[in-house]
Structures are given as C-alpha cells and as structure tokens.
Amino acid sequence: MSEVLEYKGLFWDGLEQTILLTILGIGLALVIAFSVGLMGISRHRVLRSPAYVFVEFFRGTSIIVQLFWAYYALPFMGIKLDSFAAAVLVLGLNEGAYAAEIVRSAIKSLPRGQTEGAIALGMRPTLRLRRILIPQAVPAMLPSFGNVFVDLLKATPLVSFIAVQDLTFNALGVRTETQETTVIFVGLLVAYFVLGLVLALITWLLEKRFALDRRPHPLLRPLVSGGPGVTR
Amino acid sequence: MRWDADYAADIFPKLLDGLWLTIQVSLLGMALALLLGLVIAVVRYAKIPLLSQVLTGYVLFVRGTPLLIQAFTIYYVLPEYGITLSLFTSGVLILGVNYSAYTAEVYRAGIEAVPRGQWEASTALNLPAWRTWTRIVLPQGIATIIPVLGNYQIQMFKDSAILYGIGMTELLGTARELGVAGRSLEPLTIAGILYLVISYPAAILTRRLERRYAPTH
Amino acid sequence: MPQPTEQPTPRTQMIEFDGVSKSWGDNHVLRSLNLDVAAGEKVSIIGPSGSGKTTILRVLMTLETPDDGLVTVGGETLWDARHGKKPKETKHLRTVRGKVGMVFQSFNLFPHLTVIENIVDAPIHVLKLSKSEAYERGHDLLDMVGLASHADHKPPQLSGGQQQRVAIARAMAMRPEVLLFDEPTSALDPELIGDVLAVIRDLASDTSMTMLLVTHEMRFAEEISDRVVMFDAGTVVEQGPPDLILKNPSHDRTRSFLHAVLDH
16 A cells, blocks of 8 residues: 555646546536537527537547547547547537537427516627526536536546556556555545536536526615615 | 558458457446346345345445456456356356446436325325336336446447457457457457447437437436 | 597507517417507407417517518618518617517516516616616606505516506506506406506506507506507508497407407
8 A cells, every 4th residue: 555655646647637637628618518509599490510529429439449440540530649639629519519419409399488577678699698598597407517527537537548647657667566456546546536526616616606686785775775875 | 641541341241240340248247237237136135134235335346446446356366266268158247247236227317207196196086006116116117227337338238349459359359359460450440330320329329318218417 | 438439640650560560380370460659559469369469469579580571660760671681689679679569468577676677777788877877767656556565575476467567567667658568467367457458557557658569458458558459360441430340340250259248
C-alpha cells in the first residue's frame, strides 16, 4: 500500500487531467445541447433533419468506438488530432447528443399556451425562446443534465485507451509497477464515486438557483421591480 | 479519403465473428442483469433488514462508478482472492452486475407506476394478494418497463465494447487487432457501421414498443 | 346599457374576413366566412362549442393559417389564401399582427416572471420602449385592473380571476387596435368572473378599441356589445344588435342554442 503512495504525484496529475477532461467535455456538450437541441425544434426541415441525424448517430454508436475512430481512423482521412483533443471532442459530441435530446423535449413539453401567449404579444421566435421558453424549460432540464454530466465523468476512463494520461491511465501504470491490484482498482472506484458526488452536488445547487418559484433576495427586490418611481 | 475496398472485404468475416461474440455477451449479460435486478428489487421491496440497505448502497455504488473500472476490478481483482473466471464469463458478469443496478430501479419504478386505484379496486373485489400481483399489478407494470429494458439491452450492446479493455476479441477488439496489424480506417469504420446497423433499428423498434405499451410517455 | 349602433361604412372596416375557410381533415371549422368589424365596434360571438368561434380569433391572431380567403386588419392584408395561395409568415404579417392583441381562456401568463414583468416584457423587447416608460405604463395598467399591490408576485400566487386581469393588462400594454377575448371567463370559478367582466366592461365603455369577444356570458354580451354574431357549424347563422339577436332571434338554431344556455 505504501508503495502505491509513493506515486502520489502521478495520481494528482491524472486526477487533474480527468477533471479538465470532464469540465471541457461538459462545456462542449452544453454548447452542442443547445445548438443541436434548438435546431431539433425548428420549423425548418433543413435544420431539423441534420439535428436528428446527429443525435441518432451519436446515440446509436458506442463512445469507445468513436474515441478510437477519432484518434486512429481520422488520420487516414487527413485529420490528425492529438489524443486529448480527440477525447474532449468525442466526449462532448457524444454526451452533447444526449443533452440535445433533453433540451428538445424539455422545450417541447412546455404548454402550447406559453408560445401562443408570446405570439399574441408580438414576440418573434428568437425572443420567445430567449425570454419565455428556455427560462421555463431549464429547471426541467437540469436533473437530466446532471445524469449526463455524471455519465461523461464515468466515460473519461475510456480515454486511457488512446493514451490520454488521465487518472485511470496513470493508475494502470502504477499497477504495472507495484502489482497492488486490489488497492489501486478499489481506490479508483472510490475516487470516481466521490467525483460523481461532487458533480451531483453542483447540479443540485444549479437546480436551486434556477428553480421557477424563486423569490428574489430581499436586498435585490428594488432592482427586480425595476424602473424609477417604483415606490407607489 | 483512401478506402481500401479489397482490404475491407477481406476483414469483413473476421469482424462478423467479433460481432457475434458481442451479441452473445450482451444477450447473456442482459439476462443476468434482469435476474439479478429482480432479486435486488424484490429484497428492497420486501424491506428485508440489513440486506435491503446493503443492496441500496451496492446499487448506488455501481451506478456511481465507471463500467471500465468495474470491468478491471472483476477481471483482475477477483483472481487475487481465488476466483478465476474465463474471459467470456467475466464479460457476462461485468455487464450483468453493472446493469442489474439499473434494472432493479426499473422494476421498482414499474411497480410504483401502477396507479393506486388498481390496488384499491383489487381490495374492493376481495382478490387475494397473489392474484392481485399476477393478474393486475405485474401485467401492467411490465408493460410500461419493456421499452426501458429494451433501451438498456441496446445500450449494453454498445457498452460491450468496453470488454476490449480486458482483452476480449469482440467487435471492437477485433477491429483494433486488425488496425494494429494493418490499417485502422476500414476495420474501425466497418465496426462503427455494424454497431449502428444493429442498434438503430433496435432503437426504432423499442420506440414503437414504447408507443404501444406506455403511451403516456 | 346598449351602445348606439352605427352602420359600418366600408372605409372604416377594422377587420375583414372575406371567404375564409379552415378545416382540420373532415372537420370544416370555417366555411367561406364573411365577417366585417368596424373600427371601435364591440362584437360578441356566441354559439355552441366546436362551432369554430375560437378559430375566428385564432386566425386573426395568426395562431392558425386559413386554407382559403382573405383576412385584413386596418385595411392591410394579414392572410391572403385566395386562389390556392399558401400564406407564409412574413415581415409584413408581423407588422399587421402587431395591431391585434389576445386574451386567452387559460390566461397563458409567464410563470417565471413577476406580474409586472409579464406586463412590461413585450413592450420593452418588441416595442422597444425604455424601461422607465414601460414600467410606468405597466403600473398604470395594473392599477386600472385593480391589482397594483400584486406587481411583484408571481402568477401562480394569484387566483384565476386575478391572473386573467393581469393578462388583460398585459395585452393592453401593447396598445392594440383590436383586442380579442377567447372565452375569458370560462376557466374561472363563478365567484371570480365578476371582477374580470368589470374590467372588460370598462374597456368597452372607455376605449375606442375594436373588441371581439367569444363568450358564453349572454347577459354580459348583451350589455357591452354593439353587435352579436351567432355562429354555428362554421358559418354565421345571424347577426345584429344584441337585443334583437338575444331577445328575438329569427333562426331556430339561435333560438334553441339560447334556450339551452340561458334556461339551465
């Protein structure tokens, strides 16, 4: 056990990489989620179809296969990605596809009356989405987003297959050196479990922040009521 | 893009072998997951002291940790304690154990989704408990969870690629072997297409099942 | 008290439906409808459920596209579906639509915004009013509907009647030339209806806005309308001054409808 602890530095480096991968992956996934997700509810076929194909493709293929393909097959087509970039790209695109479905169905499940009320007030589609639909859909999206984020975290060990030096890759290396199989693998399980809990906590905090029935903080109330001469 | 069609035709049969192994391990893995998940669900529903809590913790832990690490643990750690399993058996166990944590939840949700009124009507008609379960509750509960279980089977089919990490020559493993020996473009692309060719129609079928059996979704 | 009726002259037609048809599959909701409303006129549309009354309003609010016919507002074309043309959402349509506002049966307030925010959001972002002007107007309107003290509440905290009054204020904030009411009190508990009708009554007597009201409240329709239109199965059965249509209808369909509605 103590032999393993000698490699502390390696574990910290690996953890750093894992966290970085997770954050960047989630960032890309969110960008994809909202762009592809909104394309999916567009009135125009030319936007809806690519979105559908994108989502079905990434949900229908294995993330592991995608990782390998991005790193080993793309060079044959002239695109050489470094392993970290390939990892972030695949993680983001893959989980982004799931997140896009969440965005699309959350907005679609809003009562039609909200859209109609906004149309009656002369709001254009972009404005409707921005001010009325998305703010109401976000609270519904967050719990499912939380699951997607944790799934992304749980997918990061796969990048060790393409030699990204994340926590798993380094831990496997230490195992080869020390043969402390049980300690290392059980330790990995616990480490990822804890990281997952942290993500779940962050999601829970986000859910509270974006909840619909929030009352404005008493100190902010004058700002929220807006406009001069508000003390009527 | 330089696609070597001859090479592709050459390796295709080998990839099909890999696909067959993938299908086998996913089907058996799902069978194990269904069985194990049912046991877990029943124990937790019956609220057997200590065992229920242990299983709840087990489910949480399995769901909260990566499948790959679980695969390593089962394949490399168990032998340290005297349990050595074949590659294929390990594969089935890895997939089955992981997914049982999800199927257990599905069983629970399915039972709870049966409206309270059904239980109350059964009581009002003086049906005995076992009849209530077998004729009223389970048939309705199962109808709603079939689509979800269908989705899990498809997911497991794709997740089986992880077994490449413990050296199994399923579809991905075969593709990698070929890639290392020769070119990577054709094996990986064909493998990707094969995964898609199986999972996309299966997903459509499951969605249709969902519309038929759980139309409230 | 009945308003004096004026014969609408062609030049002051605020709303024109010319041969407008709409169907959902086999269901012909509007059959070659011809209907004109003069500027400042208050018109009530009555009739059985499913007769297509709501569709008239929805077409006017561009929530539905007509299959045939011409719809104009304030002399400008809103929908032109004549001769098999398929009307599309255009910039021009949006300009014309801006003259029309609507109050919905289910209010459709935005639950994530406060009451005052519901009212000022569209004026700020669509009419491009300054925040101070929008808020000032918003508070005045809120005052007018008697809910000044609820400005910072969220819609779910209000009763149905209060929500509907906010909805009216919200629609008024856009200064529409035409205001449509789609069964504004049908979703309300009986004791809350009176307050909402009072607001609508004030609008009818105090403003020169054109108002189109689909309602089951016959006595109210009689009170505020210049004209009552009896609508059934996609067509106008008859129309005229309220005391004529409601007290002395010519058609059997009108008679039997009123009988069923008023005498239960």
